[in-house]
Amino acid sequence: MPYTHYHPVYLHLTGRAITLVGGGFVAIEKLNSLIPTGARITVVSPEISPEVQAWVSEGTITWIPRAFEPRDIDGAFMVIAATNNPEVNAWVYKLGNAAQKLTNSVDDPVNCNFIMAAIAKSGPMQVAISSAGCSPALAQRVRNRIVSEILTENVGALAEFLGDRRPEVKATLPSYKIRQRFWEQVIDSKVPHVLASQGEEAADAEFRSMLRRAAVIAAEPQSVDPQKVYIVGAGPGDPGLITVRAAEILRRADVVLYDRLVNPILLGYAPPGAECIYAGKDRGTPGRGRQQSIHDQLIAHAQRGKVVVRLKGGDPFVFGRGGEEILALAQAGIAFEVVPGISSAVAAAEAAFIPVTHRGISTAFAVFAGQEADDKAGDGIPWAAAAAIPTAVFLMGVERLPLIVERLLEYGRDPSTPVAIVSNGTLPNQTVVTGTLEDIVSLATECVPPAAIIIGEVVRVREKALALAVQVVASAA
Numbered sequence: 001m002p003y004t005h006y007h008p009v010y011l012h013l014t015g016r017a018i019t020l021v022g023g024g025f026v027a028i029e030k031l032n033s034l035i036p037t038g039a040r041i042t043v044v045s046p047e048i049s050p051e052v053q054a055w056v057s058e059g060t061i062t063w064i065p066r067a068f069e070p071r072d073i074d075g076a077f078m079v080i081a082a083t084n085n086p087e088v089n090a091w092v093y094k095l096g097n098a099a100q101k102l103t104n105s106v107d108d109p110v111n112c113n114f115i116m117a118a119i120a121k122s123g124p125m126q127v128a129i130s131s132a133g134c135s136p137a138l139a140q141r142v143r144n145r146i147v148s149e150i151l152t153e154n155v156g157a158l159a160e161f162l163g164d165r166r167p168e169v170k171a172t173l174p175s176y177k178i179r180q181r182f183w184e185q186v187i188d189s190k191v192p193h194v195l196a197s198q199g200e201e202a203a204d205a206e207f208r209s210m211l212r213r214a215a216v217i218a219a220e221p222q223s224v225d226p227q228k229v230y231i232v233g234a235g236p237g238d239p240g241l242i243t244v245r246a247a248e249i250l251r252r253a254d255v256v257l258y259d260r261l262v263n264p265i266l267l268g269y270a271p272p273g274a275e276c277i278y279a280g281k282d283r284g285t286p287g288r289g290r291q292q293s294i295h296d297q298l299i300a301h302a303q304r305g306k307v308v309v310r311l312k313g314g315d316p317f318v319f320g321r322g323g324e325e326i327l328a329l330a331q332a333g334i335a336f337e338v339v340p341g342i343s344s345a346v347a348a349a350e351a352a353f354i355p356v357t358h359r360g361i362s363t364a365f366a367v368f369a370g371q372e373a374d375d376k377a378g379d380g381i382p383w384a385a386a387a388a389i390p391t392a393v394f395l396m397g398v399e400r401l402p403l404i405v406e407r408l409l410e411y412g413r414d415p416s417t418p419v420a421i422v423s424n425g426t427l428p429n430q431t432v433v434t435g436t437l438e439d440i441v442s443l444a445t446e447c448v449p450p451a452a453i454i455i456g457e458v459v460r461v462r463e464k465a466l467a468l469a470v471q472v473v474a475s476a477a
């Protein structure tokens, strides 16, 4: 559907004259958003509702108690037609538009030279949302999400806090680029949290120490301030399962080093100019060399003053070598932050309706590195524990399934123990194969990595849930 390309602006209406034609509930809605701007509002209408009357009585707005006449728009900066008569509204628009006034006829985009957006507001922060008339309901939905997830009360308070300090920062840090980076650092620092939890004084102390440090660095022309490296979990596969914090950090990235199992859609969160570097560990390069090269890249980019995100599948500390990376960064004197992610160790099972713990069935679960499985003794896997724990989850194990099964049986696990193999868990191409330790090897010939192998009675919960769901559907049909 063709739609109008509106250009959003924020109008400074304080002291400006607005003529609002109509005095019913539509007018009330407009007055609610216009009165806080401090505009001089005149309502023209033979009758007005009690709410409008209250504003008139307290002197907030002026009322002309008669039908609209063309002279009512003289001197007005903005004209709003909010009667319940479309013909009157169209006439008001015609006059206002011809007189080059900002004119809006409520709920009638054809008779408007500007439209009013849905507003999300917290203190001085305001977001105006419009669907250009295509779907006000969708615009409202987007607005509600912004209000509940982004423009929370704390954001408004933070905006005021930062606004109060702008002149000082401008005077202290000479270059625009340095100031821009400083503000990014403040927003990303403890300051917002301290402001929300301990108040302005404590936040100010934190802010001041950052400003002093930035001033020292700015005084050394050749130096760059090494940035933090963020070790970030990307979740198990479904891009919707990334955390809010991870998405927020990605939006500020200069460099993203990402792994093979990271959903490429998530790279879209990074700014258009960000450098996205594939750091997946495909076969061919020796493991230690690859990992060392990743450490070197993280350090080098951070030392060049870049915001570096190391994006890893699942959780960075679950078979993700995130621990090695923070040690290397610490050794190099680079600051870091770890952002946990949802691990496939639980998410793949969950996506297949398998709870890794379940009252009365499993009070413990453990996750094992399947690729370590070896027929030699001392492969590093605590097989006795794996055979005894109520739920054993093996990652990276699909190619070694026969060996894993053999070892578990050897260590005394009951051959009738249920097993599920969830490949591409949480993704549209997810597949699930279930069996028991006795027959899973022959059933799983088509299973592909990435896959999680779940061993334990909890697998029966899936079967039960699916059977009950079928019954529910059948009884509803």
Ligand SMILES: C[S@@+](CC[C@H](N)C(=O)[O-])C[C@H]1O[C@@H](n2cnc3c(N)ncnc32)[C@H](O)[C@@H]1O
Pocket: 236, 237, 261, 312, 313, 314, 315, 316, 317, 318, 319, 320, 342, 343, 344, 345, 348, 394, 395, 396, 397, 422, 423, 424, 425, 426, 427, 449, 450, 451, 452
């Ligand atoms: C190197 S490990 C990394 C694990 C990751 N750090 C985590 O917390 O999910 C990679 C293994 O995770 C498992 N995995 C990752 N994504 C998966 C998915 N979507 N479904 C099933 N298993 C997955 C597979 O066993 C894969 O071989």
